[in-house]
Amino acid sequence: MENLVSLWQSTGLYNFTGGQAFMMLVGFLLLFLAIKKGFEPLLLLPIGFGAILSNIPVAGIAEEGGILYYLYFGIKTGIFPLLIFMGVGAMTDFGPMLANPKTLLLGAAAQFGIFASLLGALALNAVPGLEFSLKDAAAIGIIGGADGPTAIYVASKLAPDLLGAIAVAAYSYMALVPLIQPPIMRALTTEDERKIEMQQMRPVSRTEKIVFPLMLLLLSILLLPSATPLIGMFALGNLMNACGVVDRLSQTAQNELINIVTIFLGLAVGSKLSAHAFLQIETLGILALGAVAFAIGTASGVIMAKIMNKFSDTPINPLIGAAGVSAVPMAARVANKLGLESNPHNFLLMHAMGPNVAGVIGSAVAAGVLLSLVK
Amino acid sequence: MENLVSLWQSTGLYNFTGGQAFMMLVGFLLLFLAIKKGFEPLLLLPIGFGAILSNIPVAGIAEEGGILYYLYFGIKTGIFPLLIFMGVGAMTDFGPMLANPKTLLLGAAAQFGIFASLLGALALNAVPGLEFSLKDAAAIGIIGGADGPTAIYVASKLAPDLLGAIAVAAYSYMALVPLIQPPIMRALTTEDERKIEMQQMRPVSRTEKIVFPLMLLLLSILLLPSATPLIGMFALGNLMNACGVVDRLSQTAQNELINIVTIFLGLAVGSKLSAHAFLQIETLGILALGAVAFAIGTASGVIMAKIMNKFSDTPINPLIGAAGVSAVPMAARVANKLGLESNPHNFLLMHAMGPNVAGVIGSAVAAGVLLSLVK
Amino acid sequence: MENLVSLWQSTGLYNFTGGQAFMMLVGFLLLFLAIKKGFEPLLLLPIGFGAILSNIPVAGIAEEGGILYYLYFGIKTGIFPLLIFMGVGAMTDFGPMLANPKTLLLGAAAQFGIFASLLGALALNAVPGLEFSLKDAAAIGIIGGADGPTAIYVASKLAPDLLGAIAVAAYSYMALVPLIQPPIMRALTTEDERKIEMQQMRPVSRTEKIVFPLMLLLLSILLLPSATPLIGMFALGNLMNACGVVDRLSQTAQNELINIVTIFLGLAVGSKLSAHAFLQIETLGILALGAVAFAIGTASGVIMAKIMNKFSDTPINPLIGAAGVSAVPMAARVANKLGLESNPHNFLLMHAMGPNVAGVIGSAVAAGVLLSLVK
Amino acid sequence: MMSKGIELMFAGMGIVFLFLAMLVVAINVMSSLVQRLFPDMPTSSSLPAVSSGIDKNIIAAISAALHQHRQKHKQN
């Protein structure tokens, strides 16, 4: 009898708090978005599952002694996002960008979304009940970088309490790129601009691809050391792939290693989706600002491409500017799709890959600025 | 000369204790069973090797500074058994169980072995020299769950000193399922019962397979949060596999990740096979009780199946009840083999897979009960 | 404005020290050797990259909070070199050695390089400014073992400050084996000796290959427990491969696991290439002694083979003695190449693989001696 | 302690049966709901084929090889 009472008092039903139940619903919603809607399932499925596990009453899976507690060390130390960034580096082909380096400027322009939403977060402090510190604002702004590991790395350093919301916003909006970007791109370009065909790219030699990651790292060392953890691991992965002499390491970095770390990282991010941290008015602000960041980043990229098209010898289709936000490769695919709609012979995919991978560099640089100036 | 003396005094020959030598023999015996007899080699080979390494005099491989000492953290924190359970989840197909859900009750009945041997352990306290606490008894009982990671997880929480013996017993008896079960199954069934053919199963849709792990997790959250670490990681693996959108994660979970963790887990379990902990009369008790647990679990499953056959519309071959102990997939194969002996056209394998995977859930639930009530 | 000043003061340009710049050049040199010259790229590429990352001013990637700081724990605890040794064990075929066990003595003789350079290091203390302790000397000597993980394991225990230089020397000289060895081998042998053809080897049964790693471990346990961490993990890998019943573990050990650990180990070794530790006159001594060690090891192996050829019933080509240094499989290939030069029908590769893998055992034994006697 | 063990046994087996029985009910409800609401194609084999990617490569390679082969045959 005593046993039965003690059992009943140990059930989830007895111990549930409203907040836990709500966060579990959020977890199930993320699973639904991942599985049924195909929203970045590789990350949102483990994040959603982690959210459910960490909000189970009594079990304490995200508290000391629980598996999610230990996995979180991988984020706290920065190891997980950096290893993922290394794997992404190994998967990235800088060929299109090297063939047309001026597209790097599109990847720069699109980072305006980061700083605009940083300002937006500070402006939201005017709303009673919202209180974002400069660190919080910077961590929120990085959502506009449209790069998951960068966002998680920066948020874990500047605002660990907001990590869950920021990661969820970052990956959700990356999945929503095909919905968010097209209307903005259409609004800012004319039919004629969207029809612009671009010249075929020159082939890029293997030597250039080997030298580039080292050059990128060197520039970052000289100018912005605070960005070197991110850019360094990215360059390492890219070099391992490009050099061709350590294929077994490169393959492992972009397959088994990144898969293992993705599972762990997702679960650990999910463990930060606690009612206490997530069920705040701040979260609504973060979600709103994230959407703003993506929209402004897209717009800045397109406008920059229009300006460059004016001054460039070779034609530049403004649509590829939108790919500058990163969100590789969805943003490039969106640019390609809109290009094909206006001109069925216009394949922009490769041209958009240049600004697309430039956007990854751009947001890592922006992350370095934030990590170095926001204290 | 001094050097030579110091060298001689640092040899294993000089420093061996009888206990270490004996435990090393146990380690070699496990290797023999694994390699020559095919006893669960994936686990018993690393466990046996770990037993040898940890009993080497002077070297201190299982003491602070040694590799086995560090690997043991993966068990202490529960990370290793839970990751293995996730991989097992990804390898598990709940199709046969979902097609015939009442076979879940067979997986429930077979857990009686757990509680019977728990009682047996307490009864053995009457033997002078044996002293099992309630925690010890619970950890011993879980051997009857016939599930390696569950046994290791529970033992590491309730009775870490007995972990080595319990893990060895669990895996050894799982390997012995083809010897232990048939006589019991034959004794409890008539030839006619063994001849019973079962109806072909309905196909199960992908949606059902996706919803099931979430439902299982939800039920466990509501009723038995203490089982959610195990059931949660199992459900995560199963969902990753069933949903079809994160195949690369699912493949890694059931291949490279589970392989890496298996090596580490085996070695770490072996490090608990020290003379001090293993060469106790308790170990004999554990080995005896483990056999009892398997036998009783098998019998309960068969009897439950006979009862269900009486009351069911569709015929149920009592042999598949024995598969309820889990020990996937050997127990199901044993049921299939005995069925074929009596009726060469009777393929029970798929029908036995239902109770077989139900047994995994059953023992995880029983583990949750023990972890929540035994303090 | 303040921001700009603070930014300028946070650039690498502002903060660089000469030592860091120099060490970064060393890192780039290692990358060049790895990629363009094919010097052991699997290790030297991550080591070189780690050297660059750890010498970035301000970023602190190798200090507490940085990723390289955490990765270094894998070396400090011995886990990384031991896991690599396990993978190497799984890749090693002892067949040729078992078919002709007396070649083991060649693997013994070649370890003379280790002790000769140990003496050399002590002798160098006569040079003003150089001060090697006995531990330092032992760690330097182990370069002569021509085995990466063994060198890293011993150096991490005896002289962690010299770890970077020792690892770089070990891997560099292993890559230089095709340049270092041939002149020595030619000088010590006559054309007639190099022409000696060896008898075809008997086939080796699977049982022998299964028993051998256990026998090796047992001997090491009895005589030299201090070598058992190395020899144990090596034997584990070898047994997993030879036994044939845990293929999935063996494959993971020699592919994904060793790849992951190689990336981490390389980066962590690189993190010890700090200006402070590397820019010492000691480093020049280490590089010089490493070359001496390789040369003496090669010579001892060849001379031993000449002696054995005198007293053996079956002919022994002295060239295979050089393979006794280990550096698997380059040293065996060098022997094969020189054999073919003198006698185009003389395929020594398989005959040289015996002493080659014996050299791995020999240096692990020597490592055990050093770890047990040098305190 | 023995009495505590017996109590544990009853509580334990009770919960195990209760849990799995509720799961039976839940599965039956879920299956009928799913079959009514999402009558998607049932999959008889459950595990997604591991080597599907490889198989595609193989098939492509074979097709190409056979094509070449046939071309050569024609030339003869």
Added chain:
Amino acid sequence: MMSKGIELMFAGMGIVFLFLAMLVVAINVMSSLVQRLFPDMPTSSSLPAVSSGIDKNIIAAISAALHQHRQKHKQN
């Protein structure tokens, strides 16, 4: 704090543009240097084919199979 944010925005976008613009210059210099000094074959596809090892196996297997096949045909 707002003014600090605006300052941050200007500094940040400035550095991002400066950095990527310098990278543009660096790439142009590097590419022209590389093309002059190491005029190696350009690779149009950049990622080394993942399954090249497997493909070789496949090709070898197919060649062998086709060879056998042809031999048999000859015999007929």
Added chain:
Amino acid sequence: MMSKGIELMFAGMGIVFLFLAMLVVAINVMSSLVQRLFPDMPTSSSLPAVSSGIDKNIIAAISAALHQHRQKHKQN
């Protein structure tokens, strides 16, 4: 310290030789025992082929493809 080093050299080389010589003896004893007691088939190649699983797939696929191919030829 030099004398300690020399002592270490003798002890070290002694043990290395002793160890490996004992291993030679042990191997010889072991091999003759194994050959007498377990005269199983010797394996000339030692490493279990890594890609055996794949090869089987390939071979199966090729066989199937060739079979189809032959069927078609017959129809012509």
